[in-house]
Amino acid sequence: MGCRSNPATLFPNFSLFAKHLRRSHQTKxxxxxxxxxQKTGEFHSIACHYPKCKGDLQTVMGEFPCEACEDNFTTKSGLGQHERHMPPEWRNNKRIEADKPTAKRREGAWSEEEETLLEQLEISLAGARFINVEIAKVLTTKTTKQIADKSRLLQKKRLAQVETPTTPKMSEREEQEPVQEEENGSAAPVDQQIPYKIPATLPKHRGSR
Known part of the structure; x- marks a missing residue:
């Protein structure tokens, strides 16, 4: 038996090999x-199996290959259990690689190409009963709610870019009206207040002497 980390090191029996793994690689x-x-299992089980083995069997390739060896596993848990038996140095390096941040686009963000395609699909699918459902069949990375929200947002942007005609202010119209009346000579008469005159002498009462 030989150590995978150091192929030159050989062991005459499994007990010495296991002792080496415990001391040098902290493998339990x-x-x-x-x-x-290529069947795997405990040492005693494989030792009993080996004399009866008829040779290579057609094995199903698993979807979860090991990065350190050529083994393949049909389940992720099987791969994880296999990796726990690997040397600690290899597991630490893999953990460091997994912890590195990766630049990913924010989920739900729209690219310029997707916005352009959405506008084209809205035109080509106009009149469809469930237009957002039909668009989602083309934009497979977006949900119908995301498509509906983005469609409303683009519509608001288009409306904001349209210039609407402005009406004259009330103050401007009020300033123009008196000028036209003065030019025509028919200005509206201004209410005149009659001043109150105080009599020179107060009237005498008949009964007074």
Whole structure:
């Protein structure tokens, strides 16, 4: 038996090999692979299986390959259990790589190409009963709600860009009206107030002497 990290190191039996793994690589759980059919399991199980093995069997390739060896696993949990038996240095390096931040576009953000395609689809699919559902079949990365919200936002932007005619202010019309009346000579008469005159002498009452 040989160590995968140091192929030059050989061991005459499994017990010495396991002792080396515990001391040098801090590995507590070991799994053995049959060299004929690539079956894996505990050492005692594979040791009993090996004499009866009929050779290579057609194995199903798993969807979860190991990055350190050629093993493939059908489940993610199986791959995780296999990786726990790898040397700590390899696991630490993989953990560091996984923790590195990756530049990703914010979920739900629209690119310029997607906005242009949305406007084109709104024109080509005009009159459809469920237009957002039809657009979602083309823009597969967007939901119908995201499409509806973006469509309303683009419509508001288009309306904001349209210049609407402005009406003259009330103050301007009020300033123009008196000028026209004065020019025509028919200015509206101004209410005149009659001043109150105080009599020179107060009238005498008949009964007074």
């Amino acid at each position: 759980i070991f799994r053995t692979k049959c060299s004929r059919c």
